[in-house]
Amino acid sequence: MTFRFDNSYARELEGFYVDWQAAPVPAPRLLRLNRGLAGELGLDADRLEAEGAAIFSGKRLPEGAHPLAQAYAGHQFGGFSPQLGDGRALLIGEVTDRSGRRRDLQLKGSGRTPFSRGADGKATLGPVLREYLVGEAMHGLGIPTTRALAAVATGEPVLRQAGELPGAILTRVAASHIRVGTFQFFAARSDMERVRRLADYAIARHYPALAEAPEPYLAFYEAVADAQADLVARWMLVGFIHGVMNTDNMAISGETIDYGPCAFMEGFDPGTVFSSIDLQGRYAYGNQPFILAWNLARLGEALLPLFDADAGRAAEKANAVLGTVGARYQARWLEGMRAKLGLAGAEEGDLSLAEDLLAAMQGARADWTLTFRRLADAVTEDAALRPVLQGPDTLQSWLSRWRRRLGPEAARRIRAVNPIYIARNHRVEEALAAAHAGDLGPFDRLIGALSDPFTERAGLEDLAQPAPAGFNEGYRTFCGT
Ligand SMILES: Nc1ncnc2c1ncn2[C@@H]1O[C@H](COP(=O)(O)OP(=O)(O)OP(=O)(O)O)[C@@H](O)[C@H]1O
Numbered sequence: 001m002t003f004r005f006d007n008s009y010a011r012e013l014e015g016f017y018v019d020w021q022a023a024p025v026p027a028p029r030l031l032r033l034n035r036g037l038a039g040e041l042g043l044d045a046d047r048l049e050a051e052g053a054a055i056f057s058g059k060r061l062p063e064g065a066h067p068l069a070q071a072y073a074g075h076q077f078g079g080f081s082p083q084l085g086d087g088r089a090l091l092i093g094e095v096t097d098r099s100g101r102r103r104d105l106q107l108k109g110s111g112r113t114p115f116s117r118g119a120d121g122k123a124t125l126g127p128v129l130r131e132y133l134v135g136e137a138m139h140g141l142g143i144p145t146t147r148a149l150a151a152v153a154t155g156e157p158v159l160r161q162a163g164e165l166p167g168a169i170l171t172r173v174a175a176s177h178i179r180v181g182t183f184q185f186f187a188a189r190s191d192m193e194r195v196r197r198l199a200d201y202a203i204a205r206h207y208p209a210l211a212e213a214p215e216p217y218l219a220f221y222e223a224v225a226d227a228q229a230d231l232v233a234r235w236m237l238v239g240f241i242h243g244v245m246n247t248d249n250m251a252i253s254g255e256t257i258d259y260g261p262c263a264f265m266e267g268f269d270p271g272t273v274f275s276s277i278d279l280q281g282r283y284a285y286g287n288q289p290f291i292l293a294w295n296l297a298r299l300g301e302a303l304l305p306l307f308d309a310d311a312g313r314a315a316e317k318a319n320a321v322l323g324t325v326g327a328r329y330q331a332r333w334l335e336g337m338r339a340k341l342g343l344a345g346a347e348e349g350d351l352s353l354a355e356d357l358l359a360a361m362q363g364a365r366a367d368w369t370l371t372f373r374r375l376a377d378a379v380t381e382d383a384a385l386r387p388v389l390q391g392p393d394t395l396q397s398w399l400s401r402w403r404r405r406l407g408p409e410a411a412r413r414i415r416a417v418n419p420i421y422i423a424r425n426h427r428v429e430e431a432l433a434a435a436h437a438g439d440l441g442p443f444d445r446l447i448g449a450l451s452d453p454f455t456e457r458a459g460l461e462d463l464a465q466p467a468p469a470g471f472n473e474g475y476r477t478f479c480g481t
């Protein structure tokens, strides 16, 4: 099996990683291969079905692979950890996909590394399949994301709080694994030479046009701010809660990374938190835009000396960019919200039109996904929203305000951007429970639905329905570490 590796990180960034090998596992078994993604990467899916267990467990890496653990740091729940790094992951190499994009291949759960800090370096079946599933759901929604290429069962029991769990390894594909925390690692050591080298590398890899900008590093900062603002706006528009927006989980590429305790919100409440460790609600749904800016401020600090030799001027420049983050986010969000509402063009009152609907939704704890989806019917039917949004008398007047703003073919356009299927928590749990019992049928069926979330299909009605009453109130997600 040939992978045409071209490992630029290993080649150009010596000192930013540790060469390392995957730990041996007793009985690797390929659980799922993402055949579509394999094709995108120019890989032979049939051969991978046969050889994937060995390759994606790290047992027999293909020729040209250069397995390494990347160094990074990060602010976790606001506190700085100067040394995190790939404690259970290995970058095995980079390939160029069919459309010419460089993509990282990484094993997650491949054993201890020098960055493991006392933990076991392993991953377990549930979180591996969860990351696979939610990543595919995000991809189906058109949201930039890292994706799973394969899931392998290791045949090794892994000890967690809940007891012994089946071990697994995820193979992840990403535009890169450079995180805000990768810059912080070197900035925290006052190694500005390496911060500069990493910035040069990231510019060349992700934003090559900026190399010619008058102030390339500032332009890079601005580009990352823009990509991450766009990403978080897209999360908000589909009701996605990342759950652990630490700076080591924010990718410079603007892709979603680390599907640990993430979840989709059902009933609309900005305070929604599912993560078992997010006790203060720092990463609650409605806080995500603020955390976006907070994390970008940390990136700005790490890059500061690159902006200007004079510390005062450097801070001014960083602040000028940081000051635009709120507006960038808001513009992306409003643009997306106009599309969700099926509006024609842009008008002054659009924000309040959206906010009035959101207020009614919040009051009724209306299902985020179904309410927007039903708007397609509400274009012509007064009663269409009633099942999802009982209540406010003002709704009738809202509907008439809204209808005056609709463009042609509004119902079709609304359905094209508002999914009918999302990765609902109870369905995800159901699929994972079945997988633990050896049945990947529900997992496959759910992925099938989520790969085309905008097209309603007969036979999938159950997947469109909210969880039974009370399910989400008591629902908790875990990092699975
Ligand atoms: N079982 C484990 N063994 C060793 N290190 C771990 C383990 N679980 C997490 N870590 C490390 O703890 C830090 C924070 O973990 P976090 O849950 O954000 O990342 P992750 O889910 O392991 O990986 P990624 O961000 O690459 O998706 C990282 O440095 C990670 O490598």
Ligand SMILES: [Mg+2]
Pocket (backbone or CB within 6 Å): 248, 249, 258
């Ligand atoms: Mg992480």
